[in-house]
Amino acid sequence: AQSVTQPDIHITVSEGASLELRCNYSYGATPYLFWYVQSPGQGLQLLLKYFSGDTLVQGIKGFEAEFKRSQSSFNLRKPSVHWSDAAEYFCAVEPRGSTLGRLYFGRGTQLTVWP
């Protein structure tokens, strides 16, 4: 079955530590891939996206993600986390050739940052 999996519901890191949020997908062909961030009480903001080409994608706020075809993964990373990064992070996919750019979301990973 087609799915987007974020295995970690909640992650806690110390400020200044590195971060990796996992995302795996299950689709027939490599979909378009996205990471969104949602701060409390806010809408979703796009961090980065992968359509094709270089498998290491740079985004806003110092985030990057690496697409690994062999693992069907698109993990989000940040070398040094800031307290303002505390938020919920969603991985999303858009199957290639899908109708109207429909997005399918993972269930989200809540990030807590300790000072």
Added chain:
Amino acid sequence: DAGITQSPRYKITETGRQVTLMCHQTWSHSYMFWYRQDLGHGLRLIYYSAAADITDKGEVPDGYVVSRSKTENFPLTLESATRSQTSVYFCASSRPADTQYFGPGTRLTVL
């Protein structure tokens, strides 16, 4: 201001009442979407629209109605609200084959 807005931001209603959530975007994006966000489910697509007067069902359309008479507006109506429709609702818009941009959300409580 330019962008995508939703109104109201918060709404409390009672079971059985009709409720309409508004979504307005100023980018002239042809595609618009309605999602609901529930704990443990992420975001799920309710309805989407390719252009004015073109709409289609998403994953969880039951109990909802949409219309799109103008490109910039995409209202979502709960014809007879139920407690299971208590949720946070997000509207989004995009150009074809481009990034979706999300509104700030409407928190709906059905008592």
